[in-house]
Amino acid sequence: MGDEPFAVLLPDDxxxxxxxMVGxxxxxxxxxxATEEVPANRISSYGVVDIARQxxxxxxxxGLVEKPKAEDAPSRFGIVGRYILEPSIFDGLVSQKPGSGGEIQLTDAIASDLRTAGVNGFAFDGERFDCGSVPGYLEATIAFALDRPELCNGVSQFFAARSTGNLRAA
Incomplete structure (x- = not known):
């Protein structure tokens, strides 16, 4: 990376x-x-940001906290799989002690760099698909298929036939 910021993309998001974010x-x-508002009953599955101002x-x-209980969360904005990080993060990761789940947490290393490098959340515009589960993967696949003109009719016809029990031969 040298002295340049770099992007981290988690593939399940x-x-x-x-x-x-680059802009x-x-x-x-x-x-x-990247941050996204998440339901209170899911907040303990996310790193959560403490927003000073937006x-x-x-x-x-x-501040940031990894996987807090809903009642302890500083906001409802969870961290989702896109980061732009400064090279100083590597120093934080080397000295980071295990956190939530007994693992070295990227969120904790970012939090330790809050005062030196500075940290901003980014509430992006657009839809997120969590492909870390089978339902999330299917939702993403169907949504992208419905957005493509060459696939939309076939997928729509399949769902219509499926809902009425009139499946056509494959």
Whole structure:
């Protein structure tokens, strides 16, 4: 990486965030993490941001916590699979102690760099698909198929036939 910021994309999250984040990062600097408002009953599955202030999509952060209980969460904005990180993150990862689940957590390393590098959340515009589960993967596949003119009619016909029990021969 040298001295340049770099992107990290977690493959189980399909989201249109990175291009938006790159634009914001050029003016903000520091670490930048994609965020999304999540339901309270799912908040303990996410790293969660503590937002000091928000201007547009950019959230100036005062902290991050990995997988808090819903009642302890500083906000409802969870961290989702896109990051723009400064090279200083590697120093934080080397000295990071195991956190949630007994694992080295990227969220904890980013939080330890909050005062030196700065950290912003980015509430991206667009739909997120969590492909880390079979239902999420299927939702993404169907949504993308329905968005493509050459696939939309066939997929729609399949669902219509399936819902009425009139499956056509394959």
């Amino acid at each position: 399909v989201i249109p965030a990175l291009a938006q 914001a990062h050029t003016t903000q600097g520091g670490h930048m993490i 201007q547009g999509a950019v959230q100036a952060l005062r």
